[in-house]
Amino acid sequence: MPAHVREQLGSALTRSLLLRGGVLCVTDHRGMAGDGTVLRPRLVAVSSLDVARVRSGKDHDGPLCHAAVGKIAGAPARALPGLGATTQRVVTSVAVPCGVCTWCGRGLASVCPSRRFPGMNAPGYAASGAALGAHGFAVLPSSVHDDAGLLAPFVAGAAEAVQRAAISERDYVTVLGDGVMGLLAAQIAARANPRVRLLGKHAPRYSLCERWGIKHRHVREAGKRQDQDVVIDCTGRAGGLLDALGVVRPGGRVVIKGPPCQLPGVGEAGIEHGRLMAAMAERVEVVGAGCGTLAEGVKLLAAKAVDTAALLTRRFPMSQAAQAFAAAGDRENVLVVLEVSGPAAAPGTVGACESA
Ligand SMILES: [Zn+2]
Numbered sequence: 001m002p003a004h005v006r007e008q009l010g011s012a013l014t015r016s017l018l019l020r021g022g023v024l025c026v027t028d029h030r031g032m033a034g035d036g037t038v039l040r041p042r043l044v045a046v047s048s049l050d051v052a053r054v055r056s057g058k059d060h061d062g063p064l065c066h067a068a069v070g071k072i073a074g075a076p077a078r079a080l081p082g083l084g085a086t087t088q089r090v091v092t093s094v095a096v097p098c099g100v101c102t103w104c105g106r107g108l109a110s111v112c113p114s115r116r117f118p119g120m121n122a123p124g125y126a127a128s129g130a131a132l133g134a135h136g137f138a139v140l141p142s143s144v145h146d147d148a149g150l151l152a153p154f155v156a157g158a159a160e161a162v163q164r165a166a167i168s169e170r171d172y173v174t175v176l177g178d179g180v181m182g183l184l185a186a187q188i189a190a191r192a193n194p195r196v197r198l199l200g201k202h203a204p205r206y207s208l209c210e211r212w213g214i215k216h217r218h219v220r221e222a223g224k225r226q227d228q229d230v231v232i233d234c235t236g237r238a239g240g241l242l243d244a245l246g247v248v249r250p251g252g253r254v255v256i257k258g259p260p261c262q263l264p265g266v267g268e269a270g271i272e273h274g275r276l277m278a279a280m281a282e283r284v285e286v287v288g289a290g291c292g293t294l295a296e297g298v299k300l301l302a303a304k305a306v307d308t309a310a311l312l313t314r315r316f317p318m319s320q321a322a323q324a325f326a327a328a329g330d331r332e333n334v335l336v337v338l339e340v341s342g343p344a345a346a347p348g349t350v351g352a353c354e355s356a
Pocket of ligand 1: 097098099100101102103104109112113114115
């Protein structure tokens with residue numbers, strides 16, 4: 001560990017949330033990653049991926065929480081020119097490319113095979129101090145406050161899904177899923193196309209669409225008429241692809257917003273092979289979308305392109321992390337926030353999590 005990191009973290013080292021045997025734990029550990037740039041998180045999102053992993057049972061241990069806003073508490077000299085000041089507010093990136101492989105060298109960092117995913121396969125950010133790689137964050141401009149900034153990784157993913165959809169003004173467009181990703185993708189797509197509709201399952205979220213002037217329906221009421229030019233599936237479920245194939249027209253396009261990486265216990269088998277083959281015969285184009293570019297997410301937030309205030313529905317101090325995870329699994333909530341700067345939880349067991 002670089003000397004300045006040791007200095008910044010003192011004897012506390014990194015404190016983060018882990019899932020261990022289905023139990024949420026606060027752990028101090030020495031496993032520092034990244035280039036030694038140290039983050040002091042202030043806000044951390046409990047995402048649907050975190051909830052899915054907690055619900056996936058007792059066999060899947062690992063770090064949690066990939067989206068955070070905080071301040072840089074220390075950085076190696078080589079990182080300083082990009083930061084401007086060591087007290088900058090930053091938002092974390094979902095994927096951290098290695099920065100040195102041939103893919104990264106060719107400007108293809110988004111598909112770097114050595115990418116790390118903090119909060120998924122590397123220590124997450126619900127911590128009293130966490131190290132970041134040089135590509136692990138983006139600086140937030142003063143016009144983007146902390147709450148909105150926390151959504152930058154989600155906005156980045158939604159923006160990539162919409163970009164991959166290549167929507168024209170005349171297209172009939174359906175966004176599937178009314179989680180954070182679907183609600184953001186619908187808002188971004190609606191900027192380019194007034195015909196965007198959202199199909200979801202949570203009636204309370206329809207009022208958000210009404211506020212934004214976006215049509216909405218329950219996915220069961222939509223009918224499978226195969227009349228949509230473009231479908232953007234933000235459900236994160238195998239069933240989402242089948243729903244998408246039911247509403248896209250022959251020759252249309254389906255965009256699948258994938259998860260950042262494969263996580264143990266998350267995901268489902270069971271794509272109906274026959275339906276998929278029929279879609280291939282109908283020349284439906286199926287394309288994938290990844291995490292997007294964090295800088296693009298920050299840019300859209302600075303431009304006030306999306307309404308974020310309505311999406312952060314509950315907040316808890318770190319000392320109530322177990323309650324926060326329970327609330328995040330409640331369909332009344334869109335996104336739950338942990339305030340790391342509140343009373344810190346002591347190392348140890350926070351609480352058993354609900355399993356499905
Ligand atoms: Zn790389």
